[in-house]
Structures are given as C-alpha cells and as structure tokens.
Amino acid sequence: MKSEPETRIVKGKDVSFGITDLQAMENSTSQWDGVRNYKARNYMRDEMKLGDKVLFYHSNCKVPGIAGIATVVREGYPDYTAFDPGHPYYDPKSNQDTPKWFMVDIKLEKKLDRVLPLSELKQYRELREMVLVKQGRLSVQPVRQSEYNFIMALL
DNA sequence: GCCAACGTTGGC
DNA sequence: GCCAACGTTGGC
Numbered sequence: 288m289k290s291e292p293e294t295r296i297v298k299g300k301d302v303s304f305g306i307t308d309l310q311a312m313e314n315s316t317s318q319w320d321g322v323r324n325y326k327a328r329n330y331m332r333d334e335m336k337l338g339d340k341v342l343f344y345h346s347n348c349k350v351p352g353i354a355g356i357a358t359v360v361r362e363g364y365p366d367y368t369a370f371d372p373g374h375p376y377y378d379p380k381s382n383q384d385t386p387k388w389f390m391v392d393i394k395l396e397k398k399l400d401r402v403l404p405l406s407e408l409k410q411y412r413e414l415r416e417m418v419l420v421k422q423g424r425l426s427v428q429p430v431r432q433s434e435y436n437f438i439m440a441l442l
Numbered sequence: 443g444c445c446a447a448c449g450t451t452g453g454c
Numbered sequence: 455g456c457c458a459a460c461g462t463t464g465g466c
Contacts, residue, residue, distance in 0.1 A: 291452090324461080347452050405453075424451050424460060 288319060288341050288357075288393070289426045293348040297321075297375035306343055306354040306398055315395035316360055319427075320368045321376040323388060327427035332363040332389040334429070341393050342430060342438070344419070345402060352404035353438065361392035399442065413437045 292305025302321065309317055322328055341357040365386035368376040381387035408414050414437065415421075418428040 289452095326461095351453065422460085423453075426451090 289344045289346040291347045292345050292354075295347070300375045302375055305345060305348075306395070309343070309355075309357070309393075309395045310398060316392055318361075318366075318392050319390045320366050322366070322390065322426055323376070323378065324426060326425060328389050330427045330429065331391045335359050335362065335391050337362055340396075340435065342435070343393075343395070346426075350402050350404050352402040352406075352408070353399065354402045355398045356396045357393040358396050359391050360394045363389045363391055366390040403438070403441065408438075411437070 290304045290306070290309075292303060292308070295301065295303040304317075309315060319331065322331065337359055339359040341359060342353050343355040343357050345351055345354045365383075366376070366381075366388040368374045369378040369381035369386070369388045370383060371377055372379075378387060405419070408417070409420055414434055417430070417434050418425060419430075422428075
C-alpha cells in the first residue's frame with residue numbers, strides 16, 4: 288500500500304500520510320481512505336483479509352521505498368469520506384446506499400530501520416515480476432508470497 | 443462501444 | 455518540473 292509522506296495536496300488540503308503518521312495514530316491503526324481507483328478498490332473490498340500482511344510504501348518523495356510492515360485489522364467497508372461534500376476525497380457519485388469506494392484498516396507492525404528503496408528492489412531478479420517494479424502506478428497492489436518472503440529476508 | 447482528448451501518477 | 459504510462463471522460 289502506497290502512502291505519500293511528503294506531498295499530497297487535495298483541494299487545497301494537505302492529506303500527506305507517512306509511516307510516522309501511522310505510528311502516531313491510536314493503536315498505530317488507521318483507515319485507508321481516499322483511494323479512488325477501481326483496481327485498488329477491488330483489492331481492498333474483495334481480496335484483503337484480516338491478518339494479511341501489508342508492505343507500507345512511501346511514494347512520491349525523496350527516497351521512494353518500503354518503510355514498514357503492517358497488518359489488515361478490518362476488512363473492506365465503505366469509505367465514508369466520499370460522502371462528505373466538505374472532505375477532500377468527496378465523490379458525489381458515491382452514497383450510503385450504493386457506496387462506490389471502499390477501504391480497510393491497517394495496523395503498523397514494524398517500522399523498518401531504513402527505507403528499502405525502490406531503486407534497490409529493482410535490482411533483484413527475484414522481484415522482476417513484482418507489480419511495484421513492473422507497473423508502478425497503482426496505490427494498492429498484490430504482492431506474491433515469494434516476493435514477500437524475499438523482501439523479509441533482506442531486512 | 444470506439445477512441446481522442448484530457449487528467450493523474452510517480453520516478454527521475 | 456518533465457514526461458511516460460496509465461486511467462477516465464464524453465462525443466459520436
């Protein structure tokens with residue numbers, strides 16, 4: 288899951304969020320609101336299950352890379368920020384009866400001692416097929432078990 | 443339903 | 455700030 292720790296201005300409001308922000312939340316837990324992409328939504332709504340591990344990624348910043356490990360602590364439910372006209376993530380096409388956007392809650396498990404940079408991840412043959420490396424542009428994306436294991440072994 | 447125009451993402 | 459890759463919109 289990608290977060291943007293440095294720069295994220297939506298409708299004039301700073302909605303940036305990084306691993307230290309997650310750490311500062313009660314129980315190191317946060318809802319993952321604001322995702323407005325169908326593929327990313329489908330993963331959160333349909334695929335992500337309680338206890339699933341999450342690679343917490345820092346994007347669009349000085350050193351893009353994996354910053355920590357988190358866990359899914361609540362499965363997909365409607366992203367209510369889309370219902371609020373005053374909210375930066377407001378979407379008039381979504382409402383209580385037929386919610387268009389979904390989110391999960393995640394809890395920080397471990398903040399890495401150093402960010403594992405994308406530039407390094409790109410160098411490993413074992414990660415050649417990783418969505419992050421191949422496609423990049425998708426804010427919530429699946430990680431293969433083998434890729435996850437490989438990355439864990441790097442830490 | 444096609445596809446051109448436009449908007450966004452995100453590494454560099 | 456640039457720009458390539460990807461996503462969305464809307465006229466036809």
